[in-house]
Amino acid sequence: MRPRVTMAAVLREFNAPLEIEQVPLPADLPPGSALVRVTRTTLCGTDAHLWQGVLPFVGLPQVLGHEMVGEVVALGQHADRDALGRPITHGTRLVWSESVCGSCYGCTVLREPVLCADRGYGFRQRADKWPFVIGGLTQYTYVPPGAHRLVVPDAMPDTWAASAGCAVKTVLRAFANAGGVRPESTVVIQGAGPLGLVGTALARATGAGRVITIGGPANRLAIAREYGADVTISIDEVSDPDERVALVEELTEARGAELVFDFAGSPSANREGVLMCGQRGKHVVVGLAGPQAMPVPMDVVMGREIQVIGSLNGDVSDLDRSLRFLTAFRDRFDWDAMFDAPVGLSGADGAIKAMAAMTAVKAVIDPALDFEEISG
Known part of the structure; x- marks a missing residue:
């Protein structure tokens, strides 16, 4: 049965504790969209800056986190293939890019999705407005139709795959732009x-x-x-x-x-x-x-x-190269050295504060660690 609500760590006030609460999920899935059970979210410095209110124009409440990986629990029509044409079914593990409109000057003439005029950055999504949650500090999250997704290789750890969604793809794009x-x-x-x-x-x-x-x-x-x-x-x-x-x-x-x-x-x-x-x-x-x-x-x-x-973030091509980069150099670089031990959603507030204080290199959230405790 498809979940209708999710427990999430919600930012309601800048520099205030995240609140664990129930957030609705879309009742219907438009064509091209998906619903995913989040298996791992890694936090980024931008998440800490958002929590601190460095971008005061951000609408609250919202669910932070833009580096995540998850397993499909529901699919809208025409959402059964990834960006490389590989099949997607229930249980498929995915990463995805920010959604793009596909029709603006940046998308069509420049052919640069990162320059989309209506790019679906997580901080644009309020938790009290449809589709409620596209962030990662949650049990389930919504993947919009315009978000290009990729099937994650079986051998890749969840934490690495999540980090590819911003930290790694941003760096690869910067080097390519240079x-x-x-x-x-x-x-x-x-x-x-x-x-x-x-x-x-x-x-x-x-x-x-x-x-x-x-x-x-x-x-x-x-x-x-x-x-x-x-x-x-x-x-x-x-x-x-x-x-x-x-x-x-x-x-x-x-x-x-x-x-x-x-x-x-x-x-x-x-x-x-x-x-x-x-x-x-x-x-x-x-x-x-x-x-x-x-x-x-x-x-x-x-x-x-x-x-x-x-150089601005990255698109699905950078995301694909990120997955391959992490895999190709897994024996040369200890990627796990960057990551803290995972905590549950109940530890998300401490994790984001640790990122802000730079006592954590890269905090990791596994919503399933306290699933029973939160969902009760």
Whole structure:
């Protein structure tokens, strides 16, 4: 029998505890849609920022979480194939992209789903309006018709598959937008959160000559070194942005880096990133610096012929490549080193606070761990 309600961890007030409560599910499934039992959700820095109210325009209440994997429990008409044409039935394990309209300029002319004018980001969905829940901090979630989905390989752990939905696909798209990595190049990774750690691994896997990872705290930088960083720079020990720029200049014999990726989103990140670039270098902006961002020295951009490249999340093609990347390098990188031990929905509030405090690298939620306790 298809569930009509779900227990979910609901954000009703910024910086307040998440509330475990019953949320309705769509009574009918439109063509192309699906209902999924969430088997694992991994939290992202964006979830912590949403909880903190960094994006105050977000409507409340809502169910956070945009990296999840789950098993199909119900399908609308014409939803029985994934993006690669593989069959989907009850019990099939899926990951999926944000929904897109398929008819706007970004979707049709540019053929870039990430630029869809009506992209279904989770923070746009209120929990008190249909379809109520498209997030991951819930037992069941709704997959909209325009969300391209992929069948998850049998051998892939749920946690890895969930993380592919944002952290991994965002990094792969950023590297693709940068045009790849030359074997002799120096790559600077700004940020040692999940994106920065995956970026460090990808820079090493694609043959960078030197990888420099900047961030904190110490436990994250230790993982960065395990993932291939030749040098790590602690923002706790080197708190002055100009000193960090000087260190990169010294490490590159005053030439600067060929590639600098902003996976940090701090107010000084883009200024630092441009100054760390060498002549004809590329600074790829992925992080959201916020309203207090330091000005970018455009004279340096012009004088060194630096390319500043924006990169936004990822689409289903990036998601597919993410699943294959995680599988291909499973013996080279200990992906599990990024993840905390799973907790149930009742632990979601503590998990998101741990992400905000950076005491967790990547928190993991398994709604089934306290299913009986919550559903009673």
